[in-house]
Amino acid sequence: MIDISANLSGFNFESCIMNASGPLDTTLEELTDIATSGAGGIVMKSCTLDVREGNPEPRYVDIEWGSINSMGLPNLGYKFYKEISPKLKSYGKPLIASIAGANCQEYAEIIEAFNDSDVDILEVNLSCPNVIGRPQIGYDFEMSQDILNTIGDISNKPWGAKLPPYFDFVHFEEMASILNSSKISFIVSINSIGNALFIDWKKEQVLIKPKGGFGGLGGRYIKPTALANVKKFSELLDKRIKIVGVGGIYNGIDAFEFILSGATLLQLGTSFSQEGPLIFNRVSKELCDIMKGKGYRSLDDFRGKLKVID
Ligand code: SIN
Numbered sequence: 001m002i003d004i005s006a007n008l009s010g011f012n013f014e015s016c017i018m019n020a021s022g023p024l025d026t027t028l029e030e031l032t033d034i035a036t037s038g039a040g041g042i043v044m045k046s047c048t049l050d051v052r053e054g055n056p057e058p059r060y061v062d063i064e065w066g067s068i069n070s071m072g073l074p075n076l077g078y079k080f081y082k083e084i085s086p087k088l089k090s091y092g093k094p095l096i097a098s099i100a101g102a103n104c105q106e107y108a109e110i111i112e113a114f115n116d117s118d119v120d121i122l123e124v125n126l127s128c129p130n131v132i133g134r135p136q137i138g139y140d141f142e143m144s145q146d147i148l149n150t151i152g153d154i155s156n157k158p159w160g161a162k163l164p165p166y167f168d169f170v171h172f173e174e175m176a177s178i179l180n181s182s183k184i185s186f187i188v189s190i191n192s193i194g195n196a197l198f199i200d201w202k203k204e205q206v207l208i209k210p211k212g213g214f215g216g217l218g219g220r221y222i223k224p225t226a227l228a229n230v231k232k233f234s235e236l237l238d239k240r241i242k243i244v245g246v247g248g249i250y251n252g253i254d255a256f257e258f259i260l261s262g263a264t265l266l267q268l269g270t271s272f273s274q275e276g277p278l279i280f281n282r283v284s285k286e287l288c289d290i291m292k293g294k295g296y297r298s299l300d301d302f303r304g305k306l307k308v309i310d
Pocket of ligand 1: 021046070071072125127129130131191192
């Protein structure tokens, strides 16, 4: 019997594979589809203080190896996600709320509201690249630290932060030191690679409308960057801080590589958006088949054991 369950913050996920906050997780209907699928947990769309319509369309386009999006956090407001939490919890899976504030005060208000809810775990989104006029918080180390300190003082639920990709060892080290001195219990790494540009060369035009065509890159394009972020943070973070890997996971081999690099749980974004809820069982089964072929019985048998060349 192959075991691909995982534990995060004391909650057991029967499969280590679930959805990423982003696609197909905004309405109760979409979230119910996740709850009744093979996903090990349910992650809700990043919610803000007020309802947001998001950016003008077209704002999401599938491309050959992934996707580009500038959704701009369309969501039904945190009160809606708090209200539906008992219904979603009734499916018996860990329930994760994702929170996107503009500043410390907004994070504090939303976190306080979720303290008294059926949500199990909070994911604090510090990395949306698509809010017009607002930089990604995760690239502002001082502001990130302030927000993490505020949440540490307020949250009575286990919580983690969804980070943007980093590209330089100095930045990994700086962020890891901030995370190690916070009360965080996990990171989600990575969000889309911000401000990519795709062009329809025949029309001589960009693919999406917001921000002059600049948007977050997802899917297969970003897997090497995501793996590098998971691996580097697994080296730098205190062992109490778990890593949820996300970025270009389409199949069992991708999933295997993320666990090998140090991830505890995995999230699917673009691939889930393209294939729908059946993807969770497919990738779980493919991961089990790989483990069986290698003689591994649980994720602990190979997590973080990526070899380097001497
Ligand atoms: C969006 O709504 O713009 C995508 C969410 C995110 O990147 O955090």
